[in-house]
Amino acid sequence: MNNLMNQIYPEELEQKNKIQRYLKFYLVPGWRNPEFSRTEYEIGKVTSKRRSFRRILKPLTLSGFIMLIFIAFCAIYAPWLSKFTVEVLTDKGVSGGEPFTPPSLEHPLGTTKYAYDILARLIWGCRTALTFGITTIMIAAAGGIIIGTISAYFGGWIDSLIMRIADLVMIFPALILLILFSQMIGEQLPIILALFGMLSIPPFARLMRSSVFQVKQNLYIEAAETGGAKSFKIMFKHIIPNAISPIIINFFGGVGAAILGFTAIAFLGFGDQNLPDWGTDINFARTKFSQYYAAFWPGLFILIAVLGFMLIGDGLRDALDPRLRVITKRMV
């Protein structure tokens, strides 16, 4: 065995190119080291170790990752990438420039209403979008896991009660509810985020419920019950880890949908005016047909962010469980 290994990987070569080879192996889908092809056995051994990783890394998923990394990079290094601060970008009338100017050296993509710099608002908007999307879906997923598990595990009247409540929430268009609430509460961001998260719970709870129903049939649950485990422990230790995969798969698609929803609310003018938001940008420039690029770039950024999340969600679904349905419920 050792001999064979030495034959295939001369030690120096391995030392030299190891990182490069593995990087290529990881990042380039379908890439095969020419030396690997000599012995199928070795290939099988190596690929099997990384099979799940390689299954995820399809070209489409990879492009999704790149888009997401781009958005995350902009979000994290926003203060370095743009020379404007949030105060300048959201204060009405402080910057003193001319609104709706074409691109210039000062403003690479031109300016929009109140003379905000478009590029800077795009970059700072990444922060807003990511925070909105990820926070709300975290709340929604956590609530969905807990409620769905309780509903499916106990069954009976608890189940039907919870499901009726979920039905009731889903009757109203979520977007309209959210607009109403944001009008009621005003511009208190944490409460709006929590509300949006709570309104997105029902689809996740339904998903978790159907998944838990399947897991509940397994013998090990019965064994745990026979062994005298408390229902709390069975739920959180035996059921949830086995039933959680649909939630994980739907998490990314959900974040994409949440970003779309928030930009849509901002587009209608009900968003927080103190934050640089892509939807608000589109709303600013919507009727300025001579300066259409002021509305074009924010939409492109929305598209990139949502597409990145959706592609990753699809890739994960294909890799982990192709039969699962992805619930990307559009609100827009």
Add this chain to the structure above:
Amino acid sequence: MAKSKNMVFYIIKRILFMIPMLILVLVITFFLSRMMFGDPVLNKLGLLPDPDIIAAERRRVGYDLPLFTQLLIYMKNFFTGDWGTSYIVSEGEPVIQLIGKIFPKTIELVIIPILIIPIIGVKLGVISSKYKDKAKDTIIRGIGILGTCLPVFWLATMLQYFVGHYISIYTYGELNLEIAFPNSISFSQYPNPDWPFSTGFRIFDSILFNDQALLQDTILHLILPMICMIFVSLAGITRQTRASMLEVLEKDYIRTARAKGSLEKTVINKHALRNALIPTSNLIIGGTAARLTGALFLEIVFSYTGMGFFMVSAIRLGDYVLINGILVFTALIILSGTLIADVMYTIIDPRISYR
């Protein structure tokens, strides 16, 4: 025989279940619209009016009563067919009459997408599953993914810009352009007073009473929103059809059908598609119900005064009666949509038993 009896019982049971749901919906919409923001009376009368005027106005609309008394009055009025009168948006007009006026417009906007989307969506899904991982499949999936990710308001704005800029028959602006067709009285006054009656649907009316300018204008204004709606809504049905077709095509009876020498067309259209459509049908009916509640963003971008447009202006201006009425109407549509979906599901799939 026994089965249809069961079915009738099932439908009756479902309708009875709807009643408590409806009452809950009424209560929730009442509180939502009343707590919407601030005081609609103050909002309407503007800054610094006389306190006496405010009190009188409150008494006139019944806003001075305790909330629960208001709720009871509202419930009583609701079931006797009086949904209140619009407060700010279209002042003094009964809400039910206003909805009767704007709902046909929304239907006109969504009826063609409702008919076209399932046809194209299922067709694309079948093609995509038939040529899995080929070029056709990749293109269709790409369109599907774009459709799910594109923000529809942005797509509509961009389309409006480019079409309005480069195609001369399109102009920016809303329906009823009197400048474009000065000869027709229907633009300034719809329904036209010369007509003996009006159906509320512009297309029907213009065909019935031979008003070609109105017909042309209506159709021209519907094209762009329809294109946007179709493009954005295709994705869900296409993806669902593709997934269920792929699942069905691996079943044993498909192999049997192929082995006995059926044509590939027959295998796909008869054996596979009929089974694959079962999960898709639910999506189609649900989507139809959702679409009937109005295409919010398209109506805003294209200034099309349908349900969504009035919903947003009611929220913006604080018209609590109108938003209440529209929310209840929307909820009614979605409730009956779910009912129809469930009943259809049991008809389409005989394996499902009636609970």
